[in-house]
Amino acid sequence: MxxxxxxxxxxxxxxxxxxxxxxxxxxxxxxxxxxxxxxxxxxxxxxxxxxxxxxxxxxxxxxELPPRPAPVFQLPAPVGGFVGRADEISWLSAGLPGTVLISGPPGIGKTALATSVGHEVRSRFPGGQLYVNLRGYSPEPPLSPSVVLSRFLRSLGVERVPDDLAGEFRKLLRDSRILVVLDNAASVEQVTPLLPLDPTCGVLITSRSSLALDAAEVRLGTLHPDEAESLLGSLGSGAPIQRLAEWCGYYPLALRIAAGNLVDRPDVAASVDDLLASDRMALAVDDDAEVRRTFDLSFAALSPADASLFGLLGAVPGQDFSLDGAAALAGGPVSLDRLVSANLVQQAGARYSMHDLLREYALERAGDVSVARQRLFSWYLTHAQTVSAALYPEAAVLPPTGLPSVDAALTWINAERSNVLAAAEDCARNGPAAWSWQLVDAVGGFFGAQANGVEYLSAASLALAAARSVGDRAAEALMVVRIASAYRNRGELRRALDMFDGVPLDCGDPWVPSMRGTLQLELGDLAAARESFNAVLALGDLPQVRISGLYGLSTLAVLAGDFTGAAEMLRSGVSLARAHDLANLEATCLTFLALCHAEWAEHAHAISLLRRALELRGERGTPHLRTGVLTYLAVVLSQAGHVDEARSTVTEALDALPSLGGATRIESMVHHAHGVVLDALGLESRAAYSLALELAVAASSPYDEMRARLGLGDLSGAWTLAARHGYFIRIPGTASREQ
Structure with a gap:
């Protein structure tokens, strides 16, 4: 074949x-x-x-054919007491694998049916299920396809999200036999990029509208009267239950809420009679009148404290929340048990959520929620800043005392990451604007290290627009730095540098010249980079700021061949970092200090420094930076004659490449190190250097291009680059300098 x-x-x-x-x-x-x-x-x-x-x-x-991702099981648990819909379940199940659509009015049971079908056909999809609530009709803006794809890819084990989200998603799902459930879709445009386009996969979509898709569709209607009475079975049977089912319009959501509120009444029949005799039936005249009548019933049955909490929960911007988050919103300890038992809030483990209709209704009943929103956002901000201080102390705005462990910090941020960004977007749109950029900044270190930039860039861009709309130049500078850093992590150096157009060096934020200088350095504009790093040192005495400036100037010294001057600055940086527990900055300074010692042929000391840098990189969860250290270590091990260890080290770096997702400059560094190790072993290295060259050119990194050309023996091309940018150049095979 x-x-x-x-x-x-x-x-x-x-x-x-x-x-x-x-x-x-x-x-x-x-x-x-x-x-x-x-x-x-x-x-x-x-x-x-x-x-x-x-x-x-x-x-x-x-x-290597793409490995099948480990099975994921995101489908919510089946709705308790699900009844009826036998024909629909049979018909929908017959359409899977394939694409099927469940449409119908709000509260009709689309999500419950989709969940039941998903569990019914579970054995057909051994790859598992992906599930997302697209928020098509939520009080919050619908989820964009890029955000959903980013989440799906992360769930499938992709550590660094690529530029072509849909392409990577479809590649991973090829022959995977995964069921994708797209709940609450708003439009064809929202859904189309999320379709796997693979015959082994199934797609189950719910929407209030009939979408013009190549999909088999079930238009869902109300329950049959017998099915509705069965759903109310916990209340008994007979004429009162029949009348209640009719009063609820045979809508599943309305029936469940009615049952939740009447189940503890001593005389259900009398309670139903009282309800039907009331004037609540005249409260609503729209399409979901029956559903809203049951909301009124449930709300009236709540205690004042539970009613107040229910109203406030409608203001939660994310898809779910924790008990601690609810307590922050309410301003004190709360219990959600009554709201859960009344089917007004859904519980899944330690997380809680609300149906979109209930969120809208809760907000209508809540009145002014501005103070509660600020309490919740303050809770998000404080915890996010605390987590950031624990994980990335060099960027911390809090003192390094009373911080959680790294594991506890990661647990919190992984649970709340999307909610923090949702809160930031909510603040950017609805105010207070300052919360938007503060929240984005608080989680910037985490999203930078994990390289899941799509959701983060969306929130940061809204925060930047909010800062500009109110004329806050300091906040604008902060968001420019965060967005530029995200682009840099994706390998888009020039796009990152363009973010600083119109932002002056003396804006007062030292991270503006620091990030700009880093980008200028990597793009080969050493004179501009020197000006930027000098501006960093002039803007403050914070240890992390001084280390950033010292590191930038020392890197320029290394590139120019002044290893003695570079080492002096780097030792100062290491001392400052250790004194203030700035692990990532210590690792950065140790790495380049090791290169100085390697230049002086002090290979044992250089290897020791690089191993310590590697330990620090591993502790803080920065895979792309850790891979960079591996490349330097492989080169120095080769220079020292430890070729077997050099081989295993560069192999580890090569194995890490698929997880870097487009960090082209680091990929170039890895292939260059590969070539160096092959040379040390007397093996053919041209292919490795050629790949390093291709990637260096793609990354617009002239220094890495120069090194690759040296490896290929293109001395003329290497000298041209060195002369153009002011790089120190060593011809392979010449002796190292003495200190």
Whole structure:
């Protein structure tokens, strides 16, 4: 069988070699003219449409079909006491795998039916289920496809979200037999990018509207009277129950809420008679009148404290909340038991949520919730800042005392991450504006380290617009730095630098010249970078600010060949970082200090410094930075003659590449280190340096381009870059300097 028939020529030779067996190796020296192997690899990756299929190993390449993601099971638990809908369940189940749509008015039971069908067909989808409430008709803005895809990819184990979200999602779901449940969809445009387009997968969509999709559709109506009475079975039977079912319009949501409020009444029949004799039936005239009547019934049965709490919960901006979050909203300890038993709040473990209709109703009943919102947002902000101080002390705004453990901090931020960003977006739209950028800033370190930038960039962009709308230049500068940092982590250096257009160096925020200087340095504008880093040192005496300035100037010194001057600044940076427990900054300074000692042929000391930097990087969960340290360690180990350890170290860096998701400059560094280690082993290295060169050019990183050209023996090209940018250049094979 001719797999991938579109691949021809010498790329075909490469592909056939890779297809010989499961994960078979293609040794560089035995395959093709090695001078052009990297070109064939790049062409093959392009022809396959999925660059990650051809994986670089230490001595060659390996074809790796995308691993099936570990099963995920996000489908909510089945609704208790679900009744009826047998025909609909049978019809929908028959359409899966495939795409099916459940449409109908609010409160008709679309989500409950979708959940029941999902569990009914669970055995057909061993890959699991992905579930999302798209908030198509929520008081909050609908979720964008990019945010949903980012969450799905994270659930599927993608550590760094790529630019092509839909493409990566569909690649992962190929032959995966996963069920995707898209609940509460607003439009075709919201849904289309979320479709797997794979015949082994199923898609189950719910919406109030009939969407123009290539999908089988069930338009859901009310329950049959017998089914409605069965749902009210806990109240008894007979004429009163029949009248109550009719009063609820046979709507499942209305029936459940009515049952929750009448189940404890000593005389259900009398309670039903009282209800039907009241004037509540005249309260609503819209399409969901019956549902809203039961809301009125439930609300009237609540104690004043529970009624007040219920109203406030409508102001929660995220999809769910914790008991502590509810307490913050209310301003004191609360119990949600009564609201859960009345079916006004749903509980899933330690998290709680509300139906969109109930959220709207709660807000109508709540009155002014501005004070409660500020209490909740203050709780989010305080906890987010505390977590940030524990995980990333160099960016902390709180004193380093009384902080949670790293594990506890990660547990909180992983549970509340989306809610913090939802709160930031809510504040950007509805005020107070200052909360928006403060919340975004508080979680900036976490999202930067984890490289899940789509949701973060959305919230940060809204916060930036809010800062500009009120003319707060300090907040504008803060958000520019955060957004630029996110773009830098994605490998978009020039786009990141463009964020600083119109932001002066002397704006008062030292992180503006710090980030701008870092980008200028990486793009090869050393004179501008020096001006920026000098501005950093002039803007304050905070230890993290001084370390940032010292590190920037020391890096410039290293690039210019002044290793003695660089080492002096780096030692000062290490001392400051250790004195103030700034682990990430200590690791950064140790890494470049090690390069100075390696230049002086003090390899044992350099290796010791790099190993300590590696430990610090691992403690703080920064995979892209840790991979960078691995590349330096592999090079120094090679220089010291520890070739076996160098080989295992660079192999670890190569294995980390799929998780970096587009950090092209770091990828270039890894392939350059790979070439250095291959040289030390006397093996063919041209392909590794060629890949390093391609990636350096793509990243607009002239220093990495210069190093790759040196590895390839292109001395003329390397000298040209060195002269243009002012880089110190060492010809391979020449002796290191003495200190």
């Amino acid at each position: 001719n797999t991938f028939p579109s691949v021809t020529g010498k790329s075909r030779i490469l592909l056939d070699a890779l297809l010989e067996g499961p994960k078979s190796m293609a040794e560089l020296g035995e395959l093709l003219d090695t001078q052009y192997v990297a070109t064939y690899v790049l062409r093959l990756r392009k022809a396959l449409g999925e660059p990650g299929l051809v994986h670089t190993t230490f001595t060659g390449y390996r074809l």
